[in-house]
Amino acid sequence: MNKIKSLNDLRKIKQDVEQKMDLREKSDNPDRYVQIKVAMATCGIAAGAREVMNTLIEKIAQDKIDAVVTQTGCMGYCHAEPTVEVRKPGAEPVVFGHVDREKALAIIDKYIKTGELLEGIIPVNYQTA
Amino acid sequence: MNDLSLHLLDIVQNSITAGATLITILLDEQPGDDRLTLSISDNGRGMTAEQVQKVTDPYFTSRTTRKVGLGIPLFKQSAEASGGHLDIQSTTGEGTTTTAVFGYSHLDRLPLGNMANAVMLLVSSNPVIDFVYTYRYNEGEYVFDTREVKEALEGVPVNEPQIIKYLEEMISENMQAVKS
Numbered sequence: 364m365n366k367i368k369s370l371n372d373l374r375k376i377k378q379d380v381e382q383k384m385d386l387r388e389k390s391d392n393p394d395r396y397v398q399i400k401v402a403m404a405t406c407g408i409a410a411g412a413r414e415v416m417n418t419l420i421e422k423i424a425q426d427k428i429d430a431v432v433t434q435t436g437c438m439g440y441c442h443a444e445p446t447v448e449v450r451k452p453g454a455e456p457v458v459f460g461h462v463d464r465e466k467a468l469a470i471i472d473k474y475i476k477t478g479e480l481l482e483g484i485i486p487v488n489y490q491t492a
Numbered sequence: 493m494n495d496l497s498l499h500l501l502d503i504v505q506n507s508i509t510a511g512a513t514l515i516t517i518l519l520d521e522q523p524g525d526d527r528l529t530l531s532i533s534d535n536g537r538g539m540t541a542e543q544v545q546k547v548t549d550p551y552f553t554s555r556t557t558r559k560v561g562l563g564i565p566l567f568k569q570s571a572e573a574s575g576g577h578l579d580i581q582s583t584t585g586e587g588t589t590t591t592a593v594f595g596y597s598h599l600d601r602l603p604l605g606n607m608a609n610a611v612m613l614l615v616s617s618n619p620v621i622d623f624v625y626t627y628r629y630n631e632g633e634y635v636f637d638t639r640e641v642k643e644a645l646e647g648v649p650v651n652e653p654q655i656i657k658y659l660e661e662m663i664s665e666n667m668q669a670v671k672s
Contacts, residue, residue: 367661369662377644420616424656
């Protein structure tokens with residue numbers, strides 16, 4: 364397929380994408396999908412948050428996971444950057460620290476898909492009880 | 493920060509925190525004049541003259557989660573290392589423009605990095621904010637405007653995973669076309 368270059372190319376792709384997927388109207392139902400927030404302040408970016416974010420976006424597209432990836436600022440865990448907060452529908456948010464490409468994939472494959480927790484959770488936000 | 497696209501990701505966070513709804517980015521490469529300009533303008537809440545003065549001080553931050561703010565000081569340092577400078581214009585209630593000018597051919601001038609990817613990450617992770625990204629190289633120019641993109645997408649969100657990668661491709665292809 365030719366590369367996308369103009370707004371018209373984008374319109375065509377949009378129709379294609381629209382047909383293949385069932386539109387979730389994400390912005391209207393934030394409770395129905397997984398929200399992933401990557402901390403992208405100076406500390407996060409310097410520690411490699413961008414690679415983590417790219418990995419998450421690719422993986423979500425590839426595995427067709429009902430999730431959106433957004434950015435957040437510094438949460439004060441500069442020592443543990445890159446950090447990723449995951450909020451599954453109806454669950455408390457969990458913050459993972461020292462995330463790299465491999466761990467980003469594990470967050471999706473394990474925590475998001477099966478609910479299995481990983482090492483490196485920043486305990487401040489997380490209560491097991 | 494290893495490249496200019498990382499600075500861009502960083503500095504735009506200031507605009508987002510300032511409540512901007514429209515963020516305008518200009519990347520202007522003028523090798524003939526030995527100049528590269530990266531400028532970020534927003535319509536956020538702006539800063540007072542006193543804040544503008546303090547913002548290049550690493551020990552000044554508007555945040556309460558920590559005591560240092562390195563985004564602007566690092567950006568300034570990168571610009572100055574290449575013989576350039578940083579300028580901030582801000583008006584309370586109207587917005588802020590942060591402009592870094594670099595010496596194009598200076599050995600210590602940071603490479604661009606993946607600008608198309610940086611713009612895509614900003615657009616997709618802040619779907620309610622509009623971005624206008626202008627890339628200039630000599631006389632050539634490309635403008636990526638999310639208001640047009642959102643119209644073309646007719647309700648399909650800009651952060652739809654299947655769409656995101658095409659946005660990056662579109663920006664990247666057009667930047668290459670302008671440059672060649």
